[in-house]
Amino acid sequence: MKLKLVICLAVFQLFSAAVTAQEFADDIIGVWLTNGKEPAKIQIYKSYDKFYGKIIWLQNPEKDGKARVDANNPDESKRNRPIISLGILNGFKFDKDDKEYHGGKIYDPESGKTYNCQLSLRSRNTLKVRGYVGWSLFGRTETWTRSN
Numbered sequence: 001m002k003l004k005l006v007i008c009l010a011v012f013q014l015f016s017a018a019v020t021a022q023e024f025a026d027d028i029i030g031v032w033l034t035n036g037k038e039p040a041k042i043q044i045y046k047s048y049d050k051f052y053g054k055i056i057w058l059q060n061p062e063k064d065g066k067a068r069v070d071a072n073n074p075d076e077s078k079r080n081r082p083i084i085s086l087g088i089l090n091g092f093k094f095d096k097d098d099k100e101y102h103g104g105k106i107y108d109p110e111s112g113k114t115y116n117c118q119l120s121l122r123s124r125n126t127l128k129v130r131g132y133v134g135w136s137l138f139g140r141t142e143t144w145t146r147s148n
Helices: 002-028
Strands: 030-033 040-047 050-058 087-095 100-108 113-123 126-132 139-146
Touching: 002 087, 002 113, 040 087, 050 100, 087 113, 100 126, 113 139
Parallel strands: none
Antiparallel strands: 030 040, 030 139, 040 050, 050 087, 087 100, 100 113, 113 126, 126 139
């Protein structure tokens, strides 16, 4: 009888840890405001076990009276895509050990370049976004804030 109780408690403990880690992983879901000279709002969402983000708002959505497009994309066939709804965060997986999001890429429509990227929540309303080439030592970090 004690063995069954011990096994039940162990299974419950493992299940609780997995649920807690998953709940924390989903804390990144929402709308985030970028900083800089051209602020944007990025909606981060989950598809299966990976996280993605797309632009849903721009401070300056038009250029020369027309909706802004992905004009600097290295693939000419994609240069007419509107910036609004453009996916810029792709394929992040949550690492429960260090509570960060790894393995993803970030696309910069201003330069047309794609970088490796790591994401980490610093608080419920602060997201650290680190884009880099090669090693994370060589890159740039931005802080995004949660938006309503």
